[in-house]
Amino acid sequence: MTLNLNELAGRPVIVGAGLAGLVAALALAPRPVVVVTKATLGAGAASGWAQGGVAAAVLPGDAPALHAADTIAAGAGLCDPAMVEHVTGAAPAAIEVLLRYGVPFDRDVEGRLLASLEAAHGRPRVLHVGGDTSGREIMAAVVAAVRATPSITVLEATAVHRLIADGRMLGVALAGDGESGVLPTGRVLLATGGLGGLWRHTTNPPGAVGQGPALAAEAGLPLVDLEFMQFHPTAIDVGADPMPLASEALRGDGAVLIDEAGRRFMAGVPRQELAPRDVVARAVWAELEAGRQVFLDGRQAIGARFPDRFPAVTAVCRAAGIDPVTMPIPVRPAAHYHMGGIPTDVHGRTALAGLWAAGECASTGLHGANRLASNSLLEAVVMGEAAARDMSGYEAADAEGNLPVPSTRPADPDGLAEIRRILGAHVGVRRDATGLTRAIAALAPLAARPTAAAGPALVALMMAVAALDRPESRGSHYRADHPHPVAALALSRPLDAAEALRRLQSLREEGFAA
Structure with a gap:
C-alpha cells in the first residue's frame, strides 16, 4: 500500500472484492471508486469457489413468483416477503448484467440458456458456467471488466481494520505491506463475504472470518440472525482444509447418499436427496454420529459423464485417489453460508449513515433461516447494484483529513x-x-x-x-x-x-x- 491515501479521499470505498463488491464498483463507473481487498484481485473470495450457479426464473414455464415461493418455503418462516419479491423479480435483469460483463452462461446447441434443478427448487432455474466451475468463470469475467475500468482503483493485500465514524462514516483505517493509514470517506460498502472460515470443517476461503460483521459490531451496529449458519451436507471428506465441495447439482443429476454398506438413508425422506440443505445436513450428521461413513454415489446416475459434467469435483476426487466414475465420494457437512449479518434495507443501507453492506456479510431478509440453493450469487448482483445506485445519490460530507489512525x-x-x-x-x-x-x-x-x-x-x-x-x-x-x-x-x-x-x-x- 504505497499510494497517498489523501489522493483517494472522498471516493466511495468498497471493502471486499467478491461478486457483490466488484459488481458495485462496475455499477458506479465512471465515478471514481476504491476497492480494498485482503487478497489479490480475483483470489480469496468465496464467490469464485461457488460450484452452483445463479438462480433466476428465465426459462419457459418458470416465473419470479414461483422462485419467490420456493425461497420463502426454504427460509422456514424468517424471510422478508418484500425483499424476496424484490430480489427474485430482479433476477432476469441480474443475468443480463452478468451477460453484459461477458459471463458465458452454459447454453444448448441452439444457443438457449441451460438451467439445472437444485435442492428445494420447484423448477430448473440455476444457470451455470462450465458445469461446476460457475463461480470461478463468473468471477473471471467480472474481474476482467474491473481491470478494464480506469475509474476503479484496487488496493490489494490491504485490510480494513476499523471503521471511523461519529454518527456517520468518516473514513476507514487500512493496513497493508507494513504500512497503515486512514482513507477519509463518507461512503463505504462492506462486501467482505461470510464467516464460514470460523469453523473447523468449512468450504470457505481461509479469510472468511467475519470481517464485515466484526467491523460493524465494533462500530456499535447491531447484527441479526447470527444463529443461522448453513452447513452444506456434501463437502468432500478427503482431509483438505478448506474442504472442497460436491455441488448440489450432483444430487440434482441423480447422485444419492449412502452409508458404507450401500444403504440409501435418504430414501424415505420427502424430496429425498433434494430436500432442503438443513434436512440433508442433519441426516448426514446423524449417520456420522452413529459411527457410519457417508458417501455421495453418482456411479449410476452420472457415471462416465462425470469429467465433463463436473470437472472440478472430478479433479479433486482424483487428486485424492478417488475416481467418481467408479467409486462413491466420501462426504460430511461443513460450514458453508451464513444467512445472518449486518441488517440492510432494499438499498443496502445500514443503520449508520454512509455505510452500506451487500453479499454474504449482509442480512437482507432474502434467505431467512435457510438459504435456497444458488440464491447467494443472485443476491450479490442485485444488492451490489442497488448499493451502488444508492451510494451514487448520497450526499456525503466533505472528506476530513488528519483523522486519527487506530493502532493495528x-x-x-x-x-x-x-x-x-x-x-x-x-x-x-x-x-x-x-x-x-x-x-x-x-x-x-x-x-x-x-x-x-x-x-x-x-x-x-x-x-x-x-x-x-x-x-x-x-x-x-x-x-x-x-x-x-x-x-x-x-x-x-x-x-x-x-x-x-x-x-x-x-x-x-x-x-x-x-
Whole structure:
C-alpha cells in the first residue's frame, strides 16, 4: 500500500472484492471508486469457489413468483416477503448484467440458456458456467471488466481494520505491506463475504472470518440472525482444509447418499436427496454420529459423464485417489453460508449513515433461516447494484483529513484456531444449551484479547449468544434440546456487542458459565 491515501479521499470505498463488491464498483463507473481487498484481485473470495450457479426464473414455464415461493418455503418462516419479491423479480435483469460483463452462461446447441434443478427448487432455474466451475468463470469475467475500468482503483493485500465514524462514516483505517493509514470517506460498502472460515470443517476461503460483521459490531451496529449458519451436507471428506465441495447439482443429476454398506438413508425422506440443505445436513450428521461413513454415489446416475459434467469435483476426487466414475465420494457437512449479518434495507443501507453492506456479510431478509440453493450469487448482483445506485445519490460530507489512525492488532493464528475448535464442537449442525453456554464462556476471553482474532471472536460470541437465545429449531439452526419450531419465535432479532456481553454476565450470575 504505497499510494497517498489523501489522493483517494472522498471516493466511495468498497471493502471486499467478491461478486457483490466488484459488481458495485462496475455499477458506479465512471465515478471514481476504491476497492480494498485482503487478497489479490480475483483470489480469496468465496464467490469464485461457488460450484452452483445463479438462480433466476428465465426459462419457459418458470416465473419470479414461483422462485419467490420456493425461497420463502426454504427460509422456514424468517424471510422478508418484500425483499424476496424484490430480489427474485430482479433476477432476469441480474443475468443480463452478468451477460453484459461477458459471463458465458452454459447454453444448448441452439444457443438457449441451460438451467439445472437444485435442492428445494420447484423448477430448473440455476444457470451455470462450465458445469461446476460457475463461480470461478463468473468471477473471471467480472474481474476482467474491473481491470478494464480506469475509474476503479484496487488496493490489494490491504485490510480494513476499523471503521471511523461519529454518527456517520468518516473514513476507514487500512493496513497493508507494513504500512497503515486512514482513507477519509463518507461512503463505504462492506462486501467482505461470510464467516464460514470460523469453523473447523468449512468450504470457505481461509479469510472468511467475519470481517464485515466484526467491523460493524465494533462500530456499535447491531447484527441479526447470527444463529443461522448453513452447513452444506456434501463437502468432500478427503482431509483438505478448506474442504472442497460436491455441488448440489450432483444430487440434482441423480447422485444419492449412502452409508458404507450401500444403504440409501435418504430414501424415505420427502424430496429425498433434494430436500432442503438443513434436512440433508442433519441426516448426514446423524449417520456420522452413529459411527457410519457417508458417501455421495453418482456411479449410476452420472457415471462416465462425470469429467465433463463436473470437472472440478472430478479433479479433486482424483487428486485424492478417488475416481467418481467408479467409486462413491466420501462426504460430511461443513460450514458453508451464513444467512445472518449486518441488517440492510432494499438499498443496502445500514443503520449508520454512509455505510452500506451487500453479499454474504449482509442480512437482507432474502434467505431467512435457510438459504435456497444458488440464491447467494443472485443476491450479490442485485444488492451490489442497488448499493451502488444508492451510494451514487448520497450526499456525503466533505472528506476530513488528519483523522486519527487506530493502532493495528497483531495476528493471532492460535486464537483463530481456538475459535474454529469451539464453534466446531458446540455451534455446529446440532446444538444444545450446555454446549452453547460452554462456547460463550470460552469465546469471551478471546474477544477481549488485543489481537486480530478479537473481531472474529466477538462475532462468534454473538453467534453463540443468539443461538442460545433461540430455544427452538428452525431452518439451519437445530437445537437438540428444542427440536421443534416455536411459532412465537418466527422473527429476526437484532443483537449488538454490548447486549451479547450483558447476556454473558447474566449467565455467569446464574452460574451456568463458570
